[in-house]
Amino acid sequence: MYNLLLKTILWISVFFCVSHCIAQVQPLKELYPGPESSLDFKTTIISANGKLFFTGNDYISGKEPFVYDPQSDKYTLLMDINTGNSSSGIFSSKLFNDFIIFPAKDSKEDYELYATNTKLNSVILLKNINANSSGISDYYSSISTPLGLFFTADDGKNGEELWITDGTSINTMLLKDIEVGKMSSFPELYSYNPILKKVLFAATTQSKGREYYISDGTPLGTYLLKDINPGDFIGDTRSACSVDSLFYFIAEDDKDGKQIWKSDGTQSGTTQVTNNSSQFNNPFSLIPFGNKCLFFANGQQFYITDGSLTGTILLSNSLIPYPPGFINFNTQSWVNLNNKIYFAADQTSTGENMELFVTDGTKDGTKLLKEIFPGGNAYVTNLFKFNNKIYFSGYGAHKEREELWSSDGSNENTKLLADINPGNEPSYPNNFVILDSCLYFTADVYLKGNELFRFCEPITTSVNEKFNTSSKRATIYPNPTSNNLYILTNNEILKIRLFNYLGVQVSSHEGNIKQLNFDNLNKGIYYLVISYKDKSNEIEKLILNK
Numbered sequence: 001m002y003n004l005l006l007k008t009i010l011w012i013s014v015f016f017c018v019s020h021c022i023a024q025v026q027p028l029k030e031l032y033p034g035p036e037s038s039l040d041f042k043t044t045i046i047s048a049n050g051k052l053f054f055t056g057n058d059y060i061s062g063k064e065p066f067v068y069d070p071q072s073d074k075y076t077l078l079m080d081i082n083t084g085n086s087s088s089g090i091f092s093s094k095l096f097n098d099f100i101i102f103p104a105k106d107s108k109e110d111y112e113l114y115a116t117n118t119k120l121n122s123v124i125l126l127k128n129i130n131a132n133s134s135g136i137s138d139y140y141s142s143i144s145t146p147l148g149l150f151f152t153a154d155d156g157k158n159g160e161e162l163w164i165t166d167g168t169s170i171n172t173m174l175l176k177d178i179e180v181g182k183m184s185s186f187p188e189l190y191s192y193n194p195i196l197k198k199v200l201f202a203a204t205t206q207s208k209g210r211e212y213y214i215s216d217g218t219p220l221g222t223y224l225l226k227d228i229n230p231g232d233f234i235g236d237t238r239s240a241c242s243v244d245s246l247f248y249f250i251a252e253d254d255k256d257g258k259q260i261w262k263s264d265g266t267q268s269g270t271t272q273v274t275n276n277s278s279q280f281n282n283p284f285s286l287i288p289f290g291n292k293c294l295f296f297a298n299g300q301q302f303y304i305t306d307g308s309l310t311g312t313i314l315l316s317n318s319l320i321p322y323p324p325g326f327i328n329f330n331t332q333s334w335v336n337l338n339n340k341i342y343f344a345a346d347q348t349s350t351g352e353n354m355e356l357f358v359t360d361g362t363k364d365g366t367k368l369l370k371e372i373f374p375g376g377n378a379y380v381t382n383l384f385k386f387n388n389k390i391y392f393s394g395y396g397a398h399k400e401r402e403e404l405w406s407s408d409g410s411n412e413n414t415k416l417l418a419d420i421n422p423g424n425e426p427s428y429p430n431n432f433v434i435l436d437s438c439l440y441f442t443a444d445v446y447l448k449g450n451e452l453f454r455f456c457e458p459i460t461t462s463v464n465e466k467f468n469t470s471s472k473r474a475t476i477y478p479n480p481t482s483n484n485l486y487i488l489t490n491n492e493i494l495k496i497r498l499f500n501y502l503g504v505q506v507s508s509h510e511g512n513i514k515q516l517n518f519d520n521l522n523k524g525i526y527y528l529v530i531s532y533k534d535k536s537n538e539i540e541k542l543i544l545n546k
Contacts, residue, residue: 025404025418027445028452031056031066031075037449039442041428044093046100047435048118050522052452053078053100055090063087065102065114067121068452070436071501071524078116079123083107094144099167101126101149103136111136113153115167126165127172130156143189143199147217150175150199152187159184162201164217175215176222178203187213190240193247196265200225200240200247209233212249214265225263226270229253241286241293246307248273248293250283258282260295262307273305274312285321287334289341289361296321302345304361315359315366319345322354322381335385337409342369342390344380353377356392356407356414370414372396372405380405384432386439387457391417393429401426404443404455420453421445429453436522437504456502473538474530480543485516485528492533498542499527518544 031038038056039045040063045054056066058077062085065078081088081104089111093102100116111134113126129135135153139160142151148164148171158177161184165172178185185203192199197216204210208224210233215222228251240249245264252258256276260283263270274280280297287294292306294315302319305312322333322344334343341361344354347368355378359366372378372394379395379402394405396416403426407414420443421427427443428450434440438456445451474489487493496516498507501524509516523546530538 024455025420026454026456027448028068028440028454029073029075030448030451031068032058032449035447035449037444037451039431039450039452041430041442041444041450043431043442045431045433045440045442046093046095046118047433047440048095048100049098050436050524051118051121052433052435052440053093053116053118055093057087060085063090065090065104065116065123070438070454071522076121078121079114081106081114081123092140092142094142094149096144096149096165096167101142101144101151101165101167103140105134110134113151113165113172115165117167124169126167127169129153129163129172132156139184139186141187141189141201143192143201145192145199145217146194147192147197147199150189150201150215150217152189154184157182160186162187162203162215162222175217176219178213178222179205190249191242191247193242193245193265195245196247198265200242200249200263204233212251212263212270214263225265226267228261228270239284239286241288243288243293244291248286248288248295248305248307250286260286260293260305260312273307274309280312287341287343289336290339292361294341294359294361302359302366304359313363315361315363316347318347319357320347321345332382332384335383335390337385337388337390340365340409342383342407342409344383344392354380356380356394358409369407369409370411372414382430382432384439384441386432386434387437391429391432391439391441391455395426402428404429404441418455436500436502436524437506438502456504473532474540476528476540476542479540480545481518482545483517483519485518485542487514487516487530489514489530493530494533495531497529497531499529501525501527522546 043055045052052068055063057063061080064080067076088104090102090104093100098118103111104114105111115126116123140152148166151163152160153163154160159182161177162175164175187201187203189201199215201213203213208227212225214225247263249261251261260273262273283295283297285296292304294304296302300318300320302316334341340358342358345357346353356369358369373396380392382393384391390407392405393402395402404418406417429441429443432441438454440454442450443453473491474487476487493512496509496513500506523544526542528540528542
């Protein structure tokens with residue numbers, strides 16, 4: 001009787017909500033209860049091994065590395081790097097395998113490189129790169145690739161140069177001293193090409209000026225790509241993209257000024273795409289799009305290129321991207337949804353009315369998606385893709401302040417999703433990240449500050465599904481399990497679905513399956529729904545221990 005009641009309660013609690021509940025934005029428990037913000041407005045939240053890692057402030061330890069476990073609803077301080085109430089100044093956190101690698105300063109105010117082990121919830125000083133001063137400077141640049149995390153550092157002997165790490169101390173090393181000796185080459189890392197398995201970056205030497213370089217993660221495979229502007233600088237580029245087996249980037253020479261270039265990673269395969277006579281002057285904001293590249297030029301002209309001059313086509317003559325005049329079009333300014341690029345731009349030439357635009361790579365398909373503030377100055381920022389939709393912070397006509405919006409790519413379904421901070425103040429939704437089929441982000445609320453929120457979009461299932469509650473037809477074992485699960489039953493199975501503790505479907509398996517593997521899932525409580533050939537269903541509670 002107890003088992004029957006338990007199964008009935010589980011079915012009601014999980015599947016009634018899955019079928020009928022309206023998805024809601026939920027505030028999480030505050031790290032620091034009170035009116036002060038626990039997280040900065042602009043911060044980095046990383047999802048790894050079923051947890052959220054971020055820089056938080058509990059107003060006891062200062063701003064330090066924390067972890068949030070949604071299963072236990074618990075925050076944990078990982079390490080008080082700068083002991084006491086002083087902050088460690090963490091910035092530019094990047095995930096490589098199971099390690100989050102970031103610069104931070106200790107009580108001596110020296111910046112060095114640290115690593116968080118996301119499996120063990122531990123932080124270590126990765127390497128004391130410069131024993132006499134900061135090994136990490138304001139010129140720090142980094143990029144995470146399958147080859148390792150490339151970064152820049154100064155060991156006090158070789159200047160600011162290119163380094164690489166795999167997240168362990170022993171394999172954190174100087175990759176190449178490009179400007180040999182104590183002088184610095186100040187590398188700036190731009191893009192990784194997964195086909196070429198190489199990184200594109202810029203560096204400066206006395207003999208060549210500032211030029212582009214390539215690296216495959218080895219000293220021998222780190223070399224000057226091409227002396228594009230002999231004896232001088234290639235200009236302030238800061239924008240590159242990887243498309244198929246090519247890098248696209250911006251470079252400046254004495255003949256044509258700033259133009260679009262492309263490279264296959266070799267000197268002979270590095271060529272100029274546009275020129276001074278082709279009206280593509282001062283390009284910026286490169287965006288990868290299929291096998292082509294989008295970019296802006298001349299302030300407000302929007303182009304697409306296939307890598308040839310004749311294949312470089314004007315899409316719009318009057319678009320100012322967000323933010324106006326920016327150089328590096330970061331991934332929070334655009335998203336690729338269903339082979340279309342959505343981005344924030346202004347077509348009024350003032351740079352003060354940032355609406356949501358879309359392009360399919362054609363002139364006719366480049367247009368305003370929706371005017372979210374008719375007659376006023378809109379503000380669209382922080383675009384993020386989740387569950388085949390776009391989520392963003394929008395300053396719309398609702399109450400003339402920034403709140404959470406969503407769009408499925410259509411005009412009619414681009415709308416305000418949640419008024420998180422009721423009243424006259426904006427909530428500034430920001431720092432989006434995905435964990436366990438839910439969207440996590442920060443928002444600012446009156447008398448609470450900038451805190452963590454969660455949005456889980458339920459997966460709709462049929463309300464006519466018949467559930468078997470009279471007898472147990474399947475045995476699942478072992479339960480709890482760490483990875484493999486076996487289903488013992490004499491009945492033919494059509495489908496098995498797995499839901500997390502929030503009622504969100506995380507996987508589905510078709511066929512008469514008798515074994516499942518959960519290596520790609522995080523630990524926690526799940527609900528297994530077994531659908532049989534006779535159209536009946538059975539639900540089992542499953543615990544994953546890892």
